[in-house]
Amino acid sequence: MKVNILKGFADVCPPEITLWHHIEETAKRHFFLYGYEEIRLPIVESTELFYRGIGEGTDIVEKEMYTFADKAGRSLTLRPEGTASAVRCYIENQLYNRPSPQKYYYHGPMFRYERPQRGRQRQFYQIGCEAFGVAHPALDAEMIAMINRILLELGLDNLQIEINSIGCSKCRPNYKSNLIAFFGDRLSSLCSDCNRRYVTNPLRIMDCKVPKCIENTKGAPLIRDYLCSDCSEHYRALKGILEHYPINFIENPKLVRGLDYYTRTIFEITTENLGAQKAVAAGGRYDGLVEQFGGPQTAAVGFAMGMERLVELLKNQSNNTPPKARIFVATLGAEAERASFGISEELRSAGIQVSLNYGHSSLKNQLRKADRLNATHVLIIGEEEVSSGMYNWKDLSNGQQGQSRLQDFINLVR
RNA sequence: GUGGGCGUAGCUCAAUGGCAGAGCGCUGGACUGUGGCUCCAGUUGUUGCGGGUUCGAGCCCCGUCGCCCACCCCA
Known part of the structure; x- marks a missing residue:
């Protein structure tokens, strides 16, 4: 009897595999230039790690995780992303005792039980970086510059860098309650998804693509008007560095993230050359996560690139690698x-x-x-x-x- | 989880309800010490699977499985 590969899982064979090598090699070369060192993380972790790290109310944790019990009855989960593991590793190995900033990269498969579509698999590959120990926005800017260089060297254009600040635990709650108040008497004119978001994650309403919802976000409070002075200054300084270098970016005051741990800077690099899943890299700052997991108060920023999406983009461009004998x-x-x-x-x-x-x-x-x-x-x-x-x-x-x-x-x- | 589209040769796809085909690929020959181009020959099928209607089903109907795209979500 013929046995087939699982839905949402894919083999990678020649000639496509050479594109994977090319991307991995290019990324690693730049990670070296910027001082990032590799960490190898397990693919299976305790379920609790993601529960606490990514956030209980998020879609990833609520309905997308590959969770199962091992023979001793422990609840295990195939990692849906890399940051939670990296933070656990950072604390467990006391990497904060090394000179700061501590810069690490990882790559490998991630797992989310989603309906597959273009640019989205159930097992998908990410290359990501995490930098710990520096709160200054120069680190955020450096990371964005590095991603930009990697993507440019890969020959990708038509890329957009979008940035936003979503504040911190001091100022975001205030913004959130204002947002809830604003949409509270407009619920009937929002789509059904936004009515659900109103309860689960009101910030996401700002990101909705349904025309009537876009219409309703006009006049809604924007996070940038509610940032505390520290967050505001951090965001202003980041934009200053990027503009001076310069890096072309777009400020998107409605950009949000689906994971709970982000603070201040968030960014997303998107392309028009893919389908609906158009983010090729994304990340942001998460200054509270290390402490939340029992480590020392540590500022941190990270990002991940989606391998399948990069490969898809590279497939569509002419291959001009010099022939070897x-x-x-x-x-x-x-x-x-x-x-x-x-x-x-x-x-x-x-x-x-x-x-x-x-x-x-x-x-x-x-x-x-x-x-x-x-x-x-x-x-x-x-x-x-x-x-x-x-x-x-x-x-x-x-x-x-x-x-x-x-x-x-x-x-x-x- | 929801919606739409599609399943025919290794690949891309044709075929009014009436003989299952083409192009590409692959193998060989033209050309036994010179490739690509050209020409010639050969090659591959449980039409995803199961049922139903019919004299007759790749085509119509029901079911099922799979893939794709989109929503959702996200890298």
Whole structure:
């Protein structure tokens, strides 16, 4: 019987996998430049970690987690995001004793039980960073600049950087109650989802795309008018740094987040080149989370990029990676076949990728096979070549041919 | 959880209720020491699955499973 992959889960195979490598390599190179070090986190955590970290009322915790009991009856959960684990790791390993800021990155699969659609899987991959120990907005700005550089180097354009501040535990409650008061006598003219949001997360009403709701948010109080002086100053300073550098960004006073732990700066990088799931990276500051988990009071800021969405964007642009030498060794006759094995090994020792013809077939077929394998050069070995040590080669890109000693051929293609 | 669309060859898709096809791919030949282009030949099917209507179903009806897109939510 045939067994199929689960809904919302995907295999990644060649040639697409090279895009994944490219993204991961580019991100890691920049993480190094900005001083981020890797942490490897478990995929399964105690359910309570996400319950307390992400927030009980959030959609992720309420209906999207892969939660199950282990053999001892403990409630475990496949991680739906990385920040909660990173904070747990930070506290558990007392990383706050290292010089601040402590900068870490992680990557790997996340799990959310959602209905799959374009840009959304149940197992999806994120690369993310968390920086601890600095409250100054220069760190927020640096992180946004880093993400911007990574995305630009990947060749992505048509990107928008949106930022907002959602205040802190001092000023947000006040804003929230004003918002509730404002929408309180307008509930009948809001959509059904917004009526639900009114109870669960009133800030989300501001983010609704239903026309009548957008209409109703006109004149609604905006968070930026309710920020306390510290939050206000932090936000102002962040914008100042970004403008001076400069980084193009858009202030979106209605931008919100679905996770409870965010404070002050939040940001989202979106594209018009995807479907409805258009955020390719997002994050923000979470100055209260470390303390909430029993660690020292620690300011922190983090973000994550969605791998599947980046891969989707890269697929749609032309691939201009420079070709590396890939040699196909063609043989004619039993003696050449024996010799080809050692010659191939020698080429590999020189760092060159080699395919060879296993068994024997006509030269025409071998050249055709080389072409299909996307080889750059074919090394042709017959009896004459074996005895003389002068090998026939052909450049498949332009048809050019020549005869060289093996070492000269290696220098030629490398 | 809700709504819409779609399931036919390895892939992309055709086929008034009447012989299940094309293009691409793959294998080989034209060309046995020279690929790509061209030409020729070959190749692949439980039409997702189960039932019903009918002389006859890929097509109509019912059910079911799967995929996609959107809402919701989010990276």
